[in-house]
Amino acid sequence: MRKPSAATTIRLSDFDYVLPKSLIAQEPINPRDQARLLVLSKKTSQMRHFHFFDLPKLLRPGDVLVFNDSKVIPARLFGHKKDTGGKLEIFLLKKTKDKTWECLIGGKIRSGQQIILNNKITAEAVEQLADGREWLIKFNVGDKKLFTLGEVPLPPYIHKKADFKDYQTVYANQEGSVAAPTAGLHFTKKLLAQLKKQGIVLEFVTLHVGLGTFANVETESILEHKMHSELASISTSTAKRLNKFKQEGRRIIAVGTTAARVLESFSDTRGHVKPQSAWTDIFIYPGYKFKFVDALITNFHLPKSTLLMLVSALAGKGRIDLAYQEAIKKKYRFFSFGDGMMID
Secondary structure: OOOOOHHHOOEHHHHOOOOOHHHEOOOOOOOHHHOEEEEEOOOOOOEEEEEHHHHHHHOOOOOEEEEEOEEEOOOEEEEEEOOOOOEEEEEEEEEEEOOEEEEEEEOOOOOOOEEEOOOOOEEEEEEEOOOOOEEEEEEOOOHHHHHHHOEOOOOOOOOOOOOHHHHOOOOOOEEEEOOOOHHHHHOOHHHHHHHHHOOOEEEEEEEOOOHHHHOOOOOOEHHHOOOOOEEEEEOHHHHHHHHHHHHOOOOEEEEOHHHHHHHHHOEOOOOOEOOEEEEEOOOOOOOOOOOOOOEEEEEOOOOOOHHHHHHHHHHOHHHHHHHHHHHHHOOOOEOOOOOEEEEO
8 A cells, every 4th residue: 555645644642532431421311312412514614412312403304314223243253173172252344255254363373273153153264364364164053043042242342242232223124233333322212203204204224333433553554454344234125215305405414423334335426325235445634525425423432433423534534633521521331332423
């Protein structure tokens, strides 16, 4: 990859900030729509404080909310090596073909080694992948049986155990994510019904969230960072409606960075979204010009993360810096189970 010149370098350290550990949410608010909501204007920098249950009065009839309907799978599996008895953790990342997955392995294995998950479910280490940290693993059963053994793949900064339903949106439909599209966790069925009754349009796209979305950026110049690819899709009927809404001048509001990445990945320079199912590795950082998304509902993201870079691209880095300082001052709850913000 061609290295950017010093003039175009955007530094990773620019996206760092200090967060008190006490503000990292360890469990979700109940009910979900009681979470706080910081509303940031990307035009005026004005900040206002609400709760998610206030959304019906913050949105206008005709606004379009676009959700990611991907469903989290129980991606953490535990087993042992057949020949030595050594324990292993298997983290499912991406299905490549029937019964075969790209996986992260906690422990040492070699090609051809057999893994026992229980007395009926086994696996074989097929081959180590190029980056050295991932393996192709072939299981002897399909996903339905395999998922009965799995556990919820909570982020490492959450130290409390959580019910699987706590890490799933109420509208999750398409299995495939190894991490939740967390902005959607704030929505209840009651809130969705209220929004729909008010004339807010609800549309659904899919992006199966992989670890690549949350992978650490390890280069000081963020332009040298390479995103992992994730499978995304927009149906023909959904794309047709979205294009109509866009042409009518309605506000397109992505619920979560993953929904935003789908819309931007499949949009052309004329702001016309195309129906398709394809892998995307789009990396959005300051300087990017949004083609389809007008506003965003999102969570508060980790320091130095690509997600923080995406929201900085939409609102402007200076505004995001001020908003995060305000959220810390007001003791908002951060990250997956935390509070959220709306950038409009």
